[in-house]
Each structure stands twice: as C-alpha cells, then as structure tokens.
Amino acid sequence: MMKRKLKASALFMVMVLLLTGCYAKLPDIENHTLDDAYRSDAVVYNTLYASEVTNLNYLVTSSPVDTVITANVIDALVDYDNEGNIVPGLAESWECTEDMCTWVFHLRNGIKWVDYEGNVYGEVVADDWVAAAEYVNNAANETDCQYMYCTGSVVKGAQEYYDYTRSLLHPEEYDVKPKKVEPSDIGVMAYDDKTLIYKLDKPCPFFLSVLSYTSYLPVSRKYLKSSGTMFGKDYKNVLYNGAYILHYFQPLEKQILVKNPNYWDRDKVYIDRVENVYDSEAATIGVERYEEGLIDKAVVSADKLERYLSMRFHSDEIHGTIPDCSYSYFYVFNFAPSYNEENEPENWRKAVVNENFRKAIMCSIDREEALSVYEPYDPGKLVNNTVTPPGAISIDGKDYTKFGKLGYYTGRDSYNRNDARIYRDLAKRQLNEAGVTFPIKILMPYNPSVVGWKQEVFTIKKQLEHSLGTDFIEVVVEAGSDTGFLNAVQRSGKFSFMKCRWGADYEDPKTWTEPFEEEDDYSFWHQCEDEKVKEVCEIWEKQKDNASEITDDENLRFEAFAEAERLILDHAIVVPFSIMIGDGYVMDKINEFEREYSSYGIAKQRYKGCHLYEDSMDMEEYQKAYKEWAHIEDEEE
Template sequence: MSRRLGVILGFFFIHMVILSGCGSKLPDIENHVFEEAFKDDAQVFRTLYSSEVQDLHYLRTISAVDTAITANIVDALVDYDSKGNIIPGLAKSWESNDDATEWTFHLRNGIKWVDCEGEYYADVVADDFVTAAEYVNNAANGCDCQYMYSTGSVVLNAQEYYDYTSYLISPDSFSEAPKKVEASELGVIALDSKTLVYKLERPCTFFPSVLSYTSYLPICRKYLNEVGSMFARSNKNLLYNGAYILEYYQPHEKQILVKNPYYWDSDHVYIDRIENYYDTESVSIAPEQYMEGNIDKAVVSPDKLDEYMENPQIMDEIHHSRPDVSFTYFYAFNFAPNFDSKYQPENWSKAVVNSYFRKAIMASINKSEIMKIYEPYNPESLVNNTFTPQGVLSINEIDYTSMGGLEAIKERDSYNPILAKKYAKVARQDLSNEGVMFPVKVLMPYNPNVKGWQEEAYLIEKQIESTLGKDFIDINVQVGGDTGYLIGARRSGKYAFMKCRWGADYEDPQTWTEPFMDDGEYMFWHLTDNSNIMKIREEWNARIDEASRITSDIEKRMETFAQAEEIILKNTIVIPLSIMNGEGYVMSKLNDFEGEYAPYGMANQRYKNYKLHEDSMNIEEYEAEYKKWLVH
C-alpha cells in the first residue's frame, strides 16, 4: 500500500470509527456529552503534525509543541482580542494599587473544571492560582517557566522560596543556606473563592501581560492531591476549564480536541472538533493532503513554493502567514571568546572591541538577500533594523521604534559596501597598531537542525568576505556544538560571531533588554576589560536603571528604554537581522486575523474565535486582510 493511499484510507477509517479518549469502547453518541462535536454537520478542523508532545503537565513545560495543547484546554486570568489587546478571561475584572505592587483579580462565576469525559469536577476558584504558584516555585517540581515569577514582575518571595527549596534538594551546591521561606509566604493570596491577590516586590504596570504563561495557569488543589505524580500523564489525568477537552490522545497516532460543553465563553468557540494526525512526513505530504481535502491546513516548504506557485489550481490556495514580531533575530559579537586556539581567540578579542571593525561587518551584510532564503517574494517584510521589532510595543498610537532616536535606525538600510570598505580601512590601521593579525579569523557556528540556517551562514560568509576582502577577514562557518547548539555554542561562548534569537516575555520594553544583562549568556560584553566597551556598557546600564525606575509615566519609561537601545545599536554591539517568518507560506481554512493575538505568551495558539472557511485565502486576499489588521 502506498503512503498516500494509507493516509487517505486511514482518514476514512478514523471518521467511521472514533475511539473515545477516556476508554477503549466506542462512544455512545446519543447520550454522549460530546454529541454536538461528533454530529455529521460538526465543524471539524484537521491537521498533520510530526513533533510529538513531550509533557502535558502545563505547569512544567514551556515547549511550543506542548503549549499548543495547553492553550486550548486551560484558560488564564486574562485573554486577548484579535488585535493584541488584553481582555477579561477567567478574571472578569482587575485593579492594582497606586504603585502597581499589588494586583487584585475578580474571578467570574460559572467556571468549571471537568474531566476528559466532560464530567463536572469542581468550580475554578482563587486557590487554584495559589496552588499553581506553590507548585511552580517549588524547585522539586522542575518547572521550566518558573522564571516568569522572578523576571519582570517579581512576585513577592517567589525566587526566595525557589532558592530555599533548591537548597533542600542540594545543600552542597550552596555556599551558605538561604533564608527559610514557606509556600504560605508567597505573594499569591486567595482572599475568598473569587478574589485573588498578587503581591509584587516592585512596581509592575505590565503584570497582566505575564498571566497567560503556563506557570500562571490554575490547577485544582484537591485534584492534584488525589492524582499526585500521575497528573497529566495522559489526557485522563487532567482537568479542563478551557474551550476544548483533549478527548482522545495517543502519542504518534492522533489527538482529538472537542468543544467543552461547559465552557464559560462557548459562544465564541465555533470549531466543534480539532483532529491532529501524526505523520513523520507531514511537512512533505501536507500540501498534497490539503489539496485532496483530507486536512484543512498545510505549511508549504520553501523548496516547493516556486513549483506550487506555477500551478494555477494550487497557487490560489497559498498565502503568507502573519510575520511574527514576538522574536527578533540578530547577529551577536562575542566580547569574551572561549573557543579553540586555532581560531585565534586572543586576536578576535582585540579586533571585536574596535567599533570600525564591527561597523564594517554590519555594512557588509545584505539583509534582504538573506531573507530571500525564507521569504522569496517579499524578503523586505522580514528585515528588522532595531533590536525590538516594529509593531510589538506602542503607546498613544506611537510605536516604540519611533522613540528615543530609534526612528532613523529602523528606516535605514545598514548594507553599504562602499562605507563598509571605508570602515575596514580605518579598522585595519587601528588594529595593526594594536598588534592584530590579518585576516581576522571569525568562528561562526550555525544550527543544522534549523531549516535554511546553513545556507544563510555561507551566504553571510560570502557577503562579508567579498566586501571586506579575504586578506582582512576569514569567516569560519562551522556546525555548532557537539552537545546541543545552545550549550555547545552560544552559552559556552564558543563563537566569535553568530545568529541569535530573543523573544518577548511580557508587554514592556524591559523584556528586550535581558540578553544584554550580565546573566544573558549572549555577547558576554560584561566580561571584557576593554575601556571603550566598558564605557558603552556603563552608559547603557545607567539608562536602563533610569528607565526601570519610571513606573507611573509609561510613555517616558518607553522613551528612556528606547534611548538605551539606541546606545546598543549606534555602537554596533549587535546587528539586528529580522523578525520571524511565522509559518511561512500556508494553505489554511482559518483566517489568521480572527483568532487571538499577542506577541508573547500562548494566545496565538488558541482556536477560540476561529471559524472554519470553505477554502484558503490567496496572496492578494491575505495582504488585503493583513493591511486592515495593521490598523489597530
């Protein structure tokens, strides 16, 4: 049997015989609580996937593959509309005290926890959020998203409790015992069943924007105590309060989510059932399966895009997905190299602190040409010239990238071969006086598991060397890291120059400063003893400290953070490259602009508010919708 025929027959069989996720017997559709979701006229959205869920325990994981399930089965205190505005979720309202160090949330009535059969278990109450805070900040539970309690918002005693529980696990790893902190001392308090208070260690006007992260989702204390370590081992060991229930879950086979009949906002859940089918070849077979009517969404691989766009029948179903401003890609200079002597780390250390050397490299890079690897038809749409992407932050209809001197930077094309050569000439003279050997070796690793990165790395090498000359610079492209790319290359400092990525954690410019902090594990500029870099860093730190203290005048706060970013960019500490390409080109019966949207958290992964359309938009239709959406 061919794979294609097997898939088609498999779909046919699945639609004829759907097993209940909470048992091996067929569901009794006449009496089944999910009867509506399995009617003949039910709205069903079908996809293929190839990356399997690793952990359904939403308080432990932050993997995008895992949270694609979480986002649809457990609701947060806040929600988002299609424009990225925070709106009420499980909390119907909230307020803070005058200095934004205490936030009070009022839960709506009628929120229910149900099991995988849709049976009522308990009401959602304020203590569910207290339980979550206690669980996440207990180091014994190994929650990947614990940092959201101690970064930016800083919930009272959260980090102290985490440190104390870490000490109890491994006292030998501490030089001295930390202060004893009990779970009851956390700044998360249930005043009553419907009133929840978060106490913070410092003012935080953007606190609601952290609340849709997994670590702030509720968990029922009674249920957690009942099932213990079995919690989230399967869909049977979970409770649900979100738009959908994971009715069937068999790894490496399929996932079926059905509309939660007891959902508090069911009027805005239009798709009755979501069916995700596992296939290791989903990337290659999805477009064909979409055209044959077996699935409702397919991502088009860049290497197949030209072929499909030449086919009139197929091209009318293809459009670009919305660019993703939640992440920024940039090239980082390593100011404290830790790589092999054959790449001359001492020589690099002398060269990289010279601003003309860094500017020469920046002016040699043609960002638009690089972006053609990922977006062949409109590469300029992905190019980013500021560290913080345009469109991610704004106030009073003023975009953050128009503040603090960033306006001129975001509009400029930094690619300028003539200027690059002039910079290189000055740099060569300066560096020769410092004893730098030419050509300067540049170790540039890449991650082979990321599609397009190898091609990008060699294109960058060609651009820089052809502009500046191989007698000036020698780019050494290398597969990064034997023990994993992040640990083996970036975090260990085993690079001179490399592409990095950073994403927003909350709605405030402070989140975009974290890679430059001493614990950022990026360019390691805090470890250099070069007076010029130290001076730049001191100036940046002073501006960041000033901005962080501004908590009442948000526009002034953003302006001051933008001034700090301008310092980074004018001194070429990093080279901004692009925003994310979203999912690239897709065929989809969903309209991107109907669903929830936020440049942080997991709102973008929700199916709530989406309607199933008869066919996919084409490029022209999508661009028209995108332009309308941009008018916030």
Template sequence: MNTTKKLISLALSGAMCVSLAACGAGSESTTAEGATVYRTLYSSEVTTLNYLTTSLTNEYAIGANVVDCLVEYDSYGNIIPSLAESWESNDDMTEWTFHIRQGVKWVDKDGNEVADVTANDWVSTAQYVNDARNAADNQYMYSTGAVVKNAQAYYDYTAYLLTLETLGLATGENAVDDAGDPIEVVDPVDADSIGVKAVDDYTLVYTLDQPCPFFLSVLSYTSYMPVYGPFLEECGDQFGLDNENLLYNGAYILSSYLPQQERVLTKNQSYWDKDNVFIDEIRQTYNAEATNVSVSMYQSDEVDYAAVPSDLLDAMLADESTANLVHGSRPDVSFSYFYSFNFDPQFDEQYEPENWKLAVNNENFRKAIMAALDRVKALTVSEPYNPSDLLNNTITPANFAVGGGKDYTQYDALLSYTQGDSFDEAKAIEYRDAAKAELTAEGATFPVKVLMPYNPSTTNWDKECQVVEQQIEGLLGSDFIDIIVQAGPETGFLSAVRRGGDYALMKCNWGADYADPQTWTEPFVADNSYGFWDLSEDPETQALFAEYSAKVDEAKAIYDDDAARYTAFAEAEAMIIEHAIAIPFSVSAGDGYIISDLNPMEGEYAPYGVALQRYKYQHLSDTSVSMEEFETAYKEWEEARAQAIASTEE
C-alpha cells in the first residue's frame, strides 16, 4: 500500500466531499470476526463520565464519542448539521432556532433503545449546568462570549442558595457567613427563565442577551451536549458514575468501563449516521507505564498508536525499521503562546520593579526585545526537527478563525506579520540604542533587570528560558539587559506568578473558547490577568490601551458582516504586535511525535469544543506514515482547506 498517495489523494479530494473519510476507505486492520478495532493505551484514569460538568480533555474525550451535539464539523472546520438538521437566527443574532433531527434514539450501554432525542434534552442540559449545586466546570460557556439569557443569573441565585444550605441558614436579609460578613441577597431566578426553550419536541430556541455571530461554534462544548432529563433525574448524583449511568445517542456506546483496566467504545448500531462510522470498536487498555511501553507494543502489533518519548525519537528516526513509522502531529491551534510584558510588577525590590516600570513603558525597549528574540531557535528546544511548524506570528493562530472567505490571519492589518518574522538583528540594535537614550533621560539604570520565571514541572521550559536569555543578552548586550531566569513554584504557579504579577517577561498562553477573533482579545482587555496593560500609570501606555479597547468594542458591535468584523479585530490585534505589548511565539505541538494507524487528516476539525476527540469519519490503516508523508499530507490539507473555505463564500 502506498500510504503517501492515499493521504494526498484524500486531502485533495476532500475539498469536494463533506469529509475525507466519505471519499473512500483505506486498508483497515480487522479482527478475525471482521470488526475494525483501534487499540490504544491510557495511563490516566478519568474521575467522572459526567460530560455535563467536566472541562478536562481526558474526561470529555469519552463523551465526545458517545453523545452528539447540535452541530459537528467536516475535516476542514466547516460547521455541518448533526442533531440539528437546520437552523436560523433572527436579524440581530440574539435568537437562534434549531430544528432537531427526528428518529434519533437514546440507548443504554447494551444498545437498547430508551427514548427519542428531543428539544427538551437541551433544556435539561441548560438547567443542570447552570445550577451551581452541580459544580459544572464548563458553565462559563453560557456567559462568556455567547451570553444566554438568565443563565448566569440562575447560576448566581443557585450559588446563593447553596451558600445558605452549606451554612444551614434560611434565606433572609440578615444572613452572615462564618466570618460574620453579610451574605448578599440574590433575587430569585427560576430555571424556566433561562433562554433555552423547547417550542415543541423538535424545535429548540436559544435566546441571547447580545448579538452573537459565532454562536454555532459554542454548541460542540460539553456544556451544550444534550441529556435525557428523566434519566438524569433518576440517576441523581450517580449520573456519569459509570457506563450504566449514562445514555448514548452518538457514534459509540461505552460498552465496557472497568477503571484502571479497560474502556471499550462499540459502534452504536442505532446511530443516525452509522454509515460514517468506519471503526467498529475502540479498545483502550490501562497501563500506568503507557508512555514507556507503547512503542514496543506497537512494534509487536498489540496497539495501533504510540506516543514517541523524546529520549527515543532520535534513535527511532535513525533506525530503518522504525524511521518510516514516526511522524509529527498537526499543530494544535486551540492554544496560542506569547511572551507577555508585565506593566504592573509585583516582584521583590531586588529585581528593581520601579526601574522595570520605566523600561516596560518604553516602546523602543519592548521592540528591542521583540526583534532580538529568535523564536525558531527557542522552539528547537521542544521541536528539534520542524520548529518553524509551531511558529505563530500573530496572537490568533492561523487555521483558527475563518470569516469573509479567508483565514483571519490573512486580513490586511495582520498580513505583513503573518508573512514575516519579528526577529531582526539590525532592528533590535536600532531599537536598543533609541531605548537606551530615552530611558537614560528618564533616569533608568542599566542593565535593566528582567525577571523571567518558568514552571519547573513543564518539560523543557527551563531550557527554553536559558536559550532566550543567552540569545537576547548576546544580541542586545548584558550591559543593557539582564534576564534573570528563575524557577517558580511547582504547584500553584499560575496563581502565584502570572496572576500574581511576579514576573517582568514570561511566556504565557491562552486557549480559545469559540470560533471568533474576539476570544483572543480576552488576555488584553481590562481586568485581565495577563500583563496588566490596563494598570499601567504611563500616559502613553494608557492612551494606547484606550485606543485598543475602543477598537475591540467597535469590532464586537459588528455582527452582520464577517469581513467587517474580522477587519476591525485584525486592526486591534495589529496594535498589540506593532507596539510590542506582547510577542507572538508559537502554537502547541499537538500530540508531538507519534506512531499511529489513523489517517490524521480525516476526522472532524475544529480547534475548540470536542471535535478533535471524535473517531467518527476516521479509517484505520494497516500501518503508520513517515515524517515526510505526514508533512506532505499536512501541506495538502492546508491547501485544500483554503479552497474549501473560499468555496463557502461563493
């Protein structure tokens, strides 16, 4: 079998198909009984199967395959119908109506039909998730970006009741907590007032507090998955405890669930779209040493997937018997990494916070660091073979958001950054000299101390910091800048360091919540915990922040013209980069280097929600692909995706 040709032809033909997998199957591994079985190991057990409350990938990866959403995605990120056959919104996009697919069944772990899927199942979800008693980690999706009417108000009211119940108090004006502080009274809000209504069994309406052109993209989060209300009520606290306390309407049923032994996902024979489910069984076996043994087990044909540890990678690529099995993975653009300047330093006097305030508010100083940072060199620490694949030239990654028929990063305001490289030795020296003259006049002292902490529990972060320190100091001069690399706490790093402002310059990341550039503005707006730009006391920095905020508000107000909305957001984001408020760095490496018999370009694609965790549309091949084959297929996928995006606007 020529795997290269198979992957390339799939990627090219995919532009004309809803899914790559729909265009033809490859050679698949089967059991003696003829069933296609995909075998993997796992080393981290889930704490719950309750998809309505979890925001952990390890946990919702199961829910993603056993419960369908209103919408799903093709292999290029286009939204397509799932349990909603069609939908429409009102003119200002504050009311969204979904027409539910009829004939879809809820089944139990043995495949027995229990009930029909109806619009009421999403009402049950909304009322459950927004009840504070259920402690749903994903509840914020009803109030961030997309704001569902009365969802947060109901949550706040139930949180108030929960506080009183915990303290053994009755509602009233004079209730106080254990410290004697008064508990603020919250007016009653009824669950039925939440803006999620079943007009009839197959018509579902969401009412929002503000226009939301990207609302469809929040619907594949766990907090918007349906649940059969009577079953949920019957289970009570036992819901999601095991596979018997779940119902299924998705591509698979969790037919076996033995903690720290195995999980078996079996094809749902009652599934409404079972012709697009090509793997009959996913068998996941627990092994505490999965990372260490998966490669050898792949070679002995015991599993069909293995993550390649970094200490084995060089040897496997040099070995003819394994070199053609190892390949990279598609970069994960759901996270963006950037170096953040802290405008409100809260670190110790020994690191000279007042001197840092002078420096960080000087644009030429920030630009000098930005131009001096060789991001490719820094990325070789974690990605020695293809570091440029992870490079991110904008805050919003390429291949994330699409509007007006093109990728967001291709809009005019961002295009020069998308196609360029901020690393420029000559410019770095020019900015340094200008900054030194300006800062000297303001009374700053040199070298400027730059506290740059890292989390010691994150692999290779310390090494990356050392490379950055040596490279920037080597270019700008240690008489100008003194980068102080320091290990932060292994636990509570986020709260103590980033949120606590205990840094001068640090690599940060942000994860997207929905398919719109608005989600990437959140680290830079008022009251954020990234960089504290809004807290700067410098007049020029304050003016720049005000200008950026106004542009973001302008962009948010545009809901009926994707091109105009994206243009405005691109102009706002360009301000962040042009003035070096933050330095775009990279996207995530995804699964890293792997051996896998799954075609990596076939499945659903969306860098948010649960799409990337689903096995629907994927085929199982009889071998893995090489590095070269994967790179070729990935480039073809990018080209085909661009064509598919453009075709949606024709």
C-alpha cells in the first residue's frame, strides 16, 4: 500500500540548488504573497523535463509542451472529474436552448485574476471569454487553435471574422474579398458580468467538450490591451486564475508552479509547489535522479524496463500508466502518390485501388509484435482495431466502438496470414490484368526522431514480405526528415503506406472522421480516379453527413457514425494500429487516478486533485488501482 508523504522539502531544495547551480536565479521567497508554498513543510513535487515551453500565450498555442503549464494556471468554464465526466468549472451552471444553438453559462462568484506574485488584479468576468474569442479569431494573432471555433462546433461569425481579418493581411489569397465583419459579430457575448452566451450556427450536442481547449480560455480584456505584444512573452506578462501560478520560469533552467492562494477551489489542491528542472538528458538520467531522491517522477524507457524490473528497489516503484486513447495511430494507403520515379508511384497507384491487395496487407500485419518495440510486456493493450479508440467516447456506459456493426472489429484481430495469402492470390490475377508489375514497391518512410519508429517499420517490412512474398511486394523503408516530417512527407504524399495519427478535438464521433474528409492530407482518397474507390468515398461522405445531422438522439447519432467508420474498415481504406503509449512505464509518487481525466483537451495535464505519496506504486498496486478506476471486475476462477 502507498504511504503518506513526509518529505524533508527544505533539505531537498538545498540539494537541487547545489546540483543545478541556479540558486542566485530563484525568486525572492522573503518578500511575496505566496509564503505557504515555500514553508519548510510544503508539499513539493519535483520533476525533470527535456522539452521546453515555447509560448506562454495560451490563446495562440495548443502544443502539449506549452499546455502542461496552461492547464495548471488557467481554468476553463468546465472541469472533469477523475473518470472523465464533465463537471462545473468557472461556470457553476449552464443551459442550452432546445435546438442546442444557444448556450448560456453562469459564472461562479469569487474568481480572481492574479499576477505571478499572487497579487489580485481583478475579477474574472464574462467579457473575458468575449475578449478571448475576438483575439483567437483575429488572423493577425496567428493562433494555431482558431479552428476550434469552426470545427464541429461552429460559433456564429467566428470564421467570417477570421477570413475578413486574414484578407486584410493576405488579399492575394482571396478571389472575392470577404465582407467586413466586426469583432462584435462573433457569437460570444456577455449578458452581464456573470452570464456568458455562445451562439452557434448549427446544433452542437457536444459543445461542452470543446470548452477546455486553449482557444476557449478566458483573458482579461483590460490586461490584454495594456500588455500589447508583451502578453505571454514571459511568466510576468500573464494573469492566472487556475490552481497554480507560474511564479518563476527561466527557459532551459527551471519552472516553479505554486498553489494559488486566491483559487476558488483551493481545498482540492494538495500539492503546494511543483518544481520542474530542465535537463536535455532527462529521459536518460531520470531513473538515477529518482533513486537519489531528487525527483518524484521518472519515465522508464522500454529498452531498460526488463533490467530495472530485475532490481528490487526499482521493481517496487515501477508501474504502468493509463492507456492514452486521446490519439489513434493507423496505417494509411496513399491513393495519390507523389514521390520519386525510382519507387514507381504509377505502379503503386494501379495497385492500391485493388481492395484485395489492401486487405492482403491489412491481414499481414501482426500489430502486437510491432508494438512490442514500445510495450514489451503487454503490447496487446495498445492494439486498436478501429479508427476511434475504445474508451474515447461513450454514452451511458456503452462505448462508441460497440455501436452498430463496428463492434465486429472491436473484438477481432485483422492479422491472419492465411487470409492474407488468399487476398494476395485474388489480387495478383486482377493486378496482372490492370498492368501492374511485380514486385510492387511499397515506400514506407519513418521519422528518425521518433524513438522506436524505425524498428517498428522494419518489423512490419519483415512481416509483409514474409507473408506475401518478395516476388509480390518489395517494401522500401526510408528515413524522412527529422525536422518538418509532417509537411515534408505526409502532407506532400511522399509515401505509399505509412503510419499516421489523429487526436480527438471534442467528445463526439465526428472528430474521428476528419482525417478522411475531402481536404485530408492522409490517404488522399478523394483524389483517386478509380470508380470503386470513388463509390466507397461517396457513400462514406453521405453516411458521415447524415450522421452529423442527427442531433436530437445521441444513440442514433453514434449508430450512424459507427456505420460510416465500419465502411472504411470493410474496404480496407485504412489499417487501424494502436493507441498512444503515453508515458509507458514510470516511477511516480503521484497517483494518476486522482487527477482530472479526459481523452481530449488539456484537463488531464492538471495537478489539481493529486496527492503526493512517499512511494510510487508497484505493478501489482497499479493494476489493482487501475481496475478500480476502470470498473473492471476480476474474472471468476
């Protein structure tokens, strides 16, 4: 069992200061309003990190590296409990009209904006969300998360205002100049200081689930205006309303988050201070630093897991992490290749439109073997049989992947060598008639900066060639650029068959259809001229659009989306692969089952609700806690 944490925090601080050599740069802890966070018995969570925050202006960034700060210092209208249920946040209540086009939020009392030293700047009011909407949708601010106002949930006037402001900056992009739109035309308004209203262009049953994204976080209009271009440039030029305040931040050195004494829900904040020390070698030295008692969390890499588990001290502290269903990984077939002639793109173009050929590849991939690169002990827990991961969305306890005929795929493994060879033989006769030459070159690039991807690709190359024969296919593995891989390879169509990923933007099946929509840069199947592929694409579009129109019955909506997803699996347009591994195995003195949980947005990055324990859980303790959290009952013997 885990024990309560009784930690000599003062001694630890001295040790860290000596090790990091940053004593002179720490904030002045003698003259500020945050004394409780620095007292000798304060509860302090210490970590290392290797990827630095690039932007503290939360209105323009959605990068997970940046939002790990944002999530803890800025609260949203809604929160999540530790099981993923939406609960009141800065809004204590809300209601919507019957058509779900107007949403009204009532703010709680006592919400304060404070500066980095904890001094109260003012009250959080409804206009703070109006100011945020105007800022995010102004193209001059170059936010990377503006799309959340027009994807899924469509806020009135938001895209029109963005297009108008962009046309002022880039008139050459518009054949017809957009009509003038004022900021006040955006459908976000403050009825009074405590009442916020969103007006949408169409019904949106999942609107609450978009509200914890950075683009829907509040900002003080007065502070934003006075800060000008300095807003978010450093920790001193941001206001805070969340559980923590970023009290100190020196890039490539240290981040210090302290408990906000003016936080509206401070009784649920159990860690007084979070200290994150930068080290580019964090992944390498983390376990050693944990063993020395200098940090409270270390990620254990897959290649060292077996060795550490054989050592008593480490084995008593190592455990897994919650499977991360916020992202889905899948292999896509490129129906519009644009790579060099040496890899025979035209031959691939003829081959890929053959459904039996695609199914032969689908049935040849042993995903558990490929995923053992990342999870050597239980790779099966990462396998995903559908595009939408199990656990990502549910209604009344029923998972989306169990709706309709999609459930057929949820419980089955597509890997079957006998089926693969049957499909190969059927395809070969058809491909001969189509003028395809053999072996068919399959260009499979990988990003060399992603740990394990190279080994994964070579594993799948071996599987495909062994299953289908090198006289039928030749898998060409190629390292892509380790910088700008997405644009240089995926979006440019420089692949035949490649692993891609997609993450949920909100809690609805529609979000998982976006990689396959007309302007997608995944499979490019809308550009395919083959009649059979075009027919499947058109049917899918109709099914997806019909599902989107169902807003008054969530069960019918889920059924309809499940049928659309089943269609692309039936025709092997995509090969589902895995969910995200997340942190994998860790030593961590925080119990992650206590923190907020959501398969989308930034909520699960919060420390609120977490206690700090003396020890990390071991494997057995973790499995027991996981089963309780996931409501999994042990099978009767």
